[in-house]
Amino acid sequence: MHRLSSTTRPLLTFMASAPPYWSPAALALRLLPLKVAHIPDVRHVSGFPRGYRNIASTRRGAKGKPNRGLPISSTKNHSAISQGMKKVEARGTTLEVRRSATKERKWAVVLSNDEEDVSPVEILPKSTHRDGSLYNTSTHVWKRNYQVADRSETRVEPMMLSNPTNCTIRNGRCTQHVPRHMLQCFSIKLAKLFVDSGTVELYGYIAVRDGLDPLLNYVVNLSRDDPIIVEQGSLIKMSGPKRGIDMYNIILIEYDMRIKTGEKEDDDLQLIDGISVIEDMGGLWNCAFTTRIAGDHGEIDFTSSRVRRAVEATVEVTISQVQSSFDLCLRCFIGGFDEEIRLFDGAIGESRGLKRSVIALVEGSTMDLKFRIGAESSAGSAEHGCSFKADTHGHATRGIKTGFGLISVKVTWSTLIHGF
Template identity: 60%
Template sequence: MTLSNPPKCIIHNGTCLLHCSRRMLQILSLELSQVDGGLVELYGYIAVQDQLDPLLNYVVNFSRDDPIVVEQGSLINMTGPKRGIDMFDLTLIEYDMRIKTGEEEKNDLQLIDGASLIGSAGEWDQLHTVRIPGNYGAVDITFSRFNSAVEATVEVLISEVLCSFNLLLSCLTSQMNKEIRLFHGAIAGSRGLQRSVVAIPWDSSINLEFKVDALSSSSNQHYCSFMAKVHGHDTQEIKTLFALISVKVTWSMLPTGLGYLY
């Protein structure tokens, strides 16, 4: 949200003429595509490094003391990125994911380890799925490179909770037919969800779907949508049978690079 409220804008008919969208990369999902056995405990990280900032921007980051339980064909919950991913030229994806097998780390299995480059060749504004193979399994990464996009930071506050319920929050842009899972879990009381950063193509919208259900009943679906902006923010409230859901989307363009990798 670095440039969500920049100074000295030139506004004409509600549109900023000074700031513009940029090429961005969006990771839509990570799936455990191959693994021996049923449920496994995963830990480690998957991170991106772009030409905007040399620091790693974590998409997944779980410690060995707090692994996630995943089975083959299931999504790996993404905890990031923390900011939008620049796709000016090359973007590096670095990964080190392991399977916890016992008390000692030396007995753990290496799922994937290494790095890959995503370049500018090929079709833009399309879905791409690439398999990252390893010695004890593989991870499928689905991504899209947007030729013109802005950064949307989604903040969700749950309040006035009447009883415990399950919540599945997904994001769908108006140009993509694949959802991005932002949250999946139980809500027991008032809380704010972790911020989610999503790249939204220019002249499109971000569509949020909230699947809400009691712990033993079918789900009710609620929706809200916001058109992309260069900066500023939008808010909306959703009243459900279980709680009040307040949504805030903060719009920002990516700043100019702090340094270059190459």
Template identity: 55%
Template sequence: MASRCRWPPALARRLDPPLRRVSSEAAWGWGQDANLHDGDEDPRSASKGRRTTEIVIKEDEEEASDYEFSLGNVIEKSGHRDGSMYRAMRWGWKRNYPVGDRSETRLEAMRFSDSTERRSGCTMLQIFSLKLAKIPGNDGLVELYGYIAARDHVDKLLNYVINISRDDPIIVEQGHIHTYGSLISMGGGPKRGIDVADYALIEYDMRIKRGRQERDDLQLIDGASSLHYHGTWHRPFTYGISNDCGGAVDMTLACLCCAVETTVEVLISEVQSGFHMSLRCFTSGFNTEIRLFDGAVVGSCALKRSVVAVVEGSFMRLKFKVSTPSPGSESKRRCTFKAKTHGHNTREIKTDFALISVKVTWSTLPGRFPE
């Protein structure tokens, strides 16, 4: 099979300063640290009736270098709440993506994990984190709901990064730099990998719950953005989506060339007592974390599976941290896996609190899902 990887063009001049604003009018921590390793271990590591939506692109200071990042503009007539997303379907991008079809992607992860056919990775989108950067008219805790989803050419249906119902909103606090209070849990991320060999569409409709009726709620972000594979944004960077309602969400993402779809499954058993656990993931040599889990464990359970993009032949590292309120009862573990196009790897982590079993399954994405 021919490779669907696209390597970035030659280095372009750096943006000075490393920030770009694109505006368009749119209607719309166990004991000592231990390494679990085998042969896969890496030896190193405005007009009336319209809203203006602004994208702010910022380089991650940790990853800054001489690269120029490019991102598609916020698309006009892409509002969900005002219905403009579903009108004027003759627009080119609406012909390319069936935005009127609100179905979730039919393709499950791990489709080619057992394949004997020689396959290669593709250019994939990895979203590292979502952050509530600004709350309109409120500096405290808020109830947040809504969704952010991607559509790619594989089946062009909604692949939810987050999907939170109004009946079960999450509590989020506006954060400040260097704090985690504003992170929006992605709950495992998308259902499957996101292919951006050509381009992809990111849809978002998020609100702040204010009262009993939906009409009392406050819009946070609403619309769609097109992601085109231009420039050299194959390392993490952050862009903020905001509108004239006064709110903003920061998304840290990267486009990874020759990447494979990696499904992480964690089973916790033999629980001796309740504890708090965090699980962080680092992909393809980057220091930017993906928070897979952060919460209490009170009994045997399986965490929601997570889907991560990893560059073929590079490494994915998982870092576990377990603790209880008792002084000194904190333990850390990590395990590293080398990415491949199919198959799976397993690890077992034994602690005083529980047995943690990890399964990592590798797969490529299909060029297109059959109708």
């Protein structure tokens, strides 16, 4: 299947194939209680590999829960379900496969029946960092289209159309700068850890490359000199994205996360490494889905949603007139979703501005910010909140006065720039 972008955007040509959801093979696979991600051997180099797992195509029920028995991506090797299992018990109990640490990276994960909300994701062949295969752009067209050898950060800034001068207003609305389909990341979690220690020092990055500008748009970016200490089940602090993620073309999720174990980087353990794909055709919109990225020493859960007719909200929070130190947890909820976006969780000891956050939400919907504030070393806390209605341009401000200090919130609205 060949797809062309708009003539106002860089020309991107992709080729991919997967069994239709209604095909006999796919229907048969839907009856299986297991979900397996398998990367077949791929010899063609003209585009994306055949049978790659579209991590945004999960079919779900009315409440956003995935239907049990999703089709797996490869129809060539159905016997894979019976290979490599270490433990298989009766239906309704844990079904488990530990992926072997091989360079072929064929096995991702077989999910437990108790983890209905999670689907496995495939890693594109020849897309790993440590062996250098990602940077060989002669092997796949998509590597050149998305400039994967270029390690620069995206050049596009947020709020680029927050105050445009060329609007066309009809019936009180701007028709010149319209909402775009966007991707919103809710959370990233260390789902599984295949090492004996209870906690680990984690560093590395997770970034997206989209059709607006294929350079790296970091969602997580942790240096080896400043890793985070996490345990299995912990959320991984998101540092981005820097600007809204365009869902107009196929999106690449690029990741290289490692566990720090000693003085030298060569001794560190690889958590996840490679590139996966989110498709802009088919699947669900305005519904959160969780996918699991498997690696040699652990697994990461990535919860996100493809949002139709979205605008970009840039949230800036300033804490001033601080009376005493306090703990602050700032959560964001966007209209139509139960999932929270954790914007900040830490201690405030002096007046300061928090990290700027960029959120994608449907035009006209509501964004709620909830501030949970408590004294340090105190079990009690109070919650304050403010709400904003999503618009295409302009900004809105709110002020919250607490016993610990003054919280000022500014939200700037913008649509994504076209034809960058």
